[in-house]
Amino acid sequence: MKTFYILDDPGRDKHFHLYLLSGLRKAGFEPLVVYFCGDPKSYLHQQGIPTHSLHLTPRTYKNFNPWPVLKMASLIKERQPAILHVQRHRPLVYTALALKILRRKIPLLYTIRLSRLVRTPARRLAFSFIKKQVSYVIAVSRGAADDFRKRTGFPDERLIVIPNGIDPEPYQLSLPRAEARERFSLPEGFLFGMVARFRKAKDHLGLLEAFARALPQMPEAFLVLAGDGPLEDTIRRRVRELQLADRVIFTGRLSPQEVPYLLRTLDVFVHPTFREGMPAAVLEAMAAGLPIIATEAEGIVDIFETERSFGKLLPCGDRDALASALSFFYSLPQERLREMGEEARKRLEEGFTREQMVARNVDLYRRALHEGENP
Known part of the structure; x- marks a missing residue:
């Protein structure tokens, strides 16, 4: 059964998408990933998932x-999908x-992944027009x-919570x-770590401040930061200002x-994000x-x-609470x-595995199809 899985561009490819698409194929669906922009020979394409691009320029999109809208309508008419699954606001409006x-x-x-997606009057107006x-x-x-329910009035029975899931193996x-530490040339001692893009929302700067405050109680502690991003230079500079150069280790992306x-x-994983x-x-x-x-932050709760x-x-x-938590876990x-x-x-394993995420989505696909056949 043909389905469209609609994204704005290949830069939005994530493991969650691959997990779900692979699971849909095993369940008998035939998903086609449709991008509005970009090269269809994406990460998902390389993993064997069929992809298609409307080849719009970013400006047009x-x-x-x-x-x-016209290009998407033409593709729907040509391919005749039985179900459409959209990620993000603008692709939803166009579709x-x-x-x-x-x-x-x-x-x-x-699918919505964050709150405040319809935070502006323009977005609320757009959604109200396509809500049906x-x-x-x-x-x-x-x-x-x-948050979505409060801002849009979307009915409870049509608003389904399905957490992301991963493959634990x-x-x-x-x-x-x-041996793992040798692989990355990491020191002995107590290692806190964070894996995230260097962006404001992830609050690396707050983590550095908290780590500096807790360090007198943690003589053998180190902080490992994995990732890259627009704030990398700012974060590296702050490490030097706090005199943490011998205690903070950057691995890169x-x-x-x-x-x-x-x-x-x-030893301990740290994720002090503002929004997630x-x-x-x-x-x-x-x-x-x-x-x-x-x-x-939302899903973490x-x-x-x-x-x-x-x-x-x-x-x-x-930052005070974070510093206290660091020293507590160190002890x-x-x-x-x-x-x-x-x-x-x-x-x-109780609720956040790939299998559970896929099964819940497959059930919803089948429910939506059944309702479409029996309105």
Whole structure:
């Protein structure tokens, strides 16, 4: 059964997309990834997923123009998909308008990953115009779902929470920690680590401040930062200003294949973000059996809603609380850290695996198709 999985460009390719698309194929669907812009020979294409691009220029795509609507309508008419699954706001608007032009009733699913997606009057107006075309909205966290409901009035029975999920197996390495550290030339001692793009929302600067405050109580502690991004120079400069050059280690951007090995080097994973959907980085660290220090950002709150003790959840931007958490985890015996890491693995397996994410989406696809056949 043909389906469209619609993204704005290949730069939005993520593991979550590959997991879901592979699962849909196993369930008997035939997904085609449709990009509005960019080269269709993307990461997903390289993994064997069929892709197609409308080859719009970024300017045509971003400045509202009827051409994206007409091209999408033409593709729908040509390929005759049984279901449409859209990621992000602008592709949703264009796709819904294409359905209006065609006067076709095809199930349209829309995945939201963050809150405040319809924060502006223009976005709310656009969504109100296409609202009837949307069969279901899939939110990756309860926070995103609640925000969307309040801003749009979208009905509860059509707003479904399906958390992101990952494959835990690649992160469960038997490699000794010492060997993993040799692989990255990392020192002995207690390693805190973070894997994230260097962007304001991730609050690396707050983490550096907290680490500097806690360091007098952590004589053998180091902080490992993996990633790159627009704030890298600013963060490196702040490391020098705080005189942390001998305690903060930059690994650069890692390939997905390298991340499990880096996680194996760490004692505790830290993720002090301001805004988050359902972060792969935290799920991957849990799969690797690491205790988690994180902040109360949307999807992370969902992860921590359990009686299992596998880390600490802090207010966003609270550097004093973060410093206290760092020193607290540093003081714990290794056996206790291992116990918390095992609890993190169990929590992941309770609701955040690839299989669970795929099964919930497949069920929703089938429900939407059944409703379309029996209106």
